[in-house]
Every structure is written in structure tokens, then in C-alpha cells.
Amino acid sequence: xxxxxxxxxxxxxxxxxxxxxxxxxxxxxxxxxxxxxxxxxxxxxxxxxxxxxxxxxxxxxxxxxxxxxxxxxxxxxxxxxxxxxxxxxxxxxxxxxxxxxxxxxxxxxxxxxxxxxxxxxxxxxxxxxxxxxxxxxxxxxxxxxxxxxx
Amino acid sequence: xxxxxxxxxxxxxxxxxxxxxxxxxxxxxxxxxxxxxxxxxxxxxxxxxxxxxxxxxxxxxxxxxxxxxxxxxxxxxxxxxxxx
Numbered sequence: 463x464x465x466x467x468x469x470x471x472x473x474x475x476x477x478x479x480x481x482x483x484x485x486x487x488x489x490x491x492x493x494x495x496x497x498x499x500x501x502x503x504x505x506x507x508x509x510x511x512x513x514x515x516x517x518x519x520x521x522x523x524x525x526x527x528x529x530x531x532x533x534x535x536x537x538x539x540x541x542x543x544x545x546x547x548x549x550x551x552x553x554x555x556x557x558x559x560x561x562x563x564x565x566x567x568x569x570x571x572x573x574x575x576x577x578x579x580x581x582x583x584x585x586x587x588x589x590x591x592x593x594x595x596x597x598x599x600x601x602x603x604x605x606x607x608x609x610x611x612x
Numbered sequence: 613x614x615x616x617x618x619x620x621x622x623x624x625x626x627x628x629x630x631x632x633x634x635x636x637x638x639x640x641x642x643x644x645x646x647x648x649x650x651x652x653x654x655x656x657x658x659x660x661x662x663x664x665x666x667x668x669x670x671x672x673x674x675x676x677x678x679x680x681x682x683x684x685x686x687x688x689x690x691x692x693x694x695x696x
Binding site for chain 2: 496512513514515517518521522543554555575578579580581582583584585586587596597598599603
């Protein structure tokens with residue numbers, strides 16, 4: 463398992479290749495990349511700053527991955543989340559899940575993202591033409607995480 | 613006893629501070645009591661009441677108002693998370 467909170471960019475291809483390198487038991491690698499959009503809630507976004515709770519963030523991501531491992535056959539997982547100042551088009555977050563079969567890989571990848579959005583202590587501040595604003599938590603994200611409780 | 617308190621995001625900005633070390637009076641033994649103690653400072657500290665769906669963590673684990681606080685604990689207050 464690889465968990466990283468970093469200001470540097472990541473390389474999707476390199477991370478996907480690394481997770482199955484030297485192994486012959488992995489049959490599926492699913493990935494998700496989240497990017498900074500240039501507009502949100504009706505306003506243009508010139509740039510974004512991502513704040514986090516150093517220490518708790520890494521623990522929280524590791525716990526989310528452990529929870530996914532308890533539900534599906536997860537052979538390995540990588541979660542990278544960027545912090546600091548980001549521009550529209552920049553990568554924010556990467557989740558890669560390796561499994562024997564696609565069903566487990568897809569489901570665990572979506573689960574990790576849904577839980578990361580509602581549990582991991584990151585906060586986004588957007589710079590818009592009207593000034594800086596902290597992004598409000600979305601109810602749709604809470605509902606997305608809720609669906610896994612069934 | 614004393615605790616280390618951290619504030620994040622919009623709450624950090626409203627309070628104008630990132631963290632503090634605070635000696636607690638004897639009647640403060642839970643997150644809820646610590647919260648009330650801080651709100652009683654008045655002024656900007658009302659942000660602890662007005663932050664919608666305020667979250668709290670004790671020693672980097674999500675906690676609730678009833679969670680006990682002990683000497684040396686790290687207590688963090690913050691708005692709902694918005695990463696990803």
C-alpha cells in the first residue's frame with residue numbers, strides 16, 4: 463500500500479505500472495484521477511489552495527484503504543493527494559487499486575474516493591473573481607459515502 | 613491538565629490562529645466542555661458555534677462532543693472536509 467500527501471504532481475501511468483510490476487497474480491488495475499476545474503458553483507476558479515491536517519490525513523487515508531481491503535479482494539492500493547496551490551487542469555488526487563478481478567478493483571476504487579471525500583481532512587479554498595472562498599461540503603458526497611453502508 | 617488545540621480552514625481564518633496550548637480548568641473533561649469553554653471567550657470565538665456541521669478530532673481520530681479529553685491530548689476543530 464502506498465499513501466502519499468504531497469505538493470508535487472504524480473504520474474498516472476507510472477503509478478499504474480508500479481502497482482503490478484513483478485507480479486503475475488493481478489488481473490485488474492482500476493484508477494481514478496481528480497483534477498482542478500476552472501469553474502465551480504457558478505464562479506470562475508483561477509486557482510485553488512488545498513489545506514490538510516498533517517498526520518491525521520495519512521492515517522485517515524490508510525484507514526480508508528484498510529476498510530476497502532476488508533470488503534473486497536484488494537491486492538494493493540495507491541492513494542496520492544496533492545496539497546498546496548493548484549491551477550485548473552492540475553491533478554489533485556489519484557487512487558489506484560489492484561485486484562484479481564475487475565469487479566473488486568472498480569468497487570474498491572470508488573469506495574476509497576467516496577470515503578476520502580467525506581472523511582479525509584483536506585479543505586479546498588478557491589480563488590474566484592469575487593475573492594477567495596472555502597468550498598462547502600456537498601450533500602451529494604455524503605450520499606455517495608452513505609450508499610456503501612447497505 | 614493541558615491540551616494542544618488545532619484549527620483548520622475557514623475556522624482557522626475566522627479565529628486568526630492555527631493552534632494553541634491551553635491549560636484547562638477542572639470542569640473541562642470532554643470535547644463539548646472544551647468547546648463551550650472556547651466559545652465563552654466571545655468575539656471571533658462564536659465561529660465555533662456558527663461553523664455549519666463543525667467537526668472535531670481527538671488525537672487525530674474523528675470524535676464527538678461527548679468524547680473525553682485528557683492531559684496532553686491533541687484536539688482539532690474544523691469544518692466538514694472538502695478534499696478529493
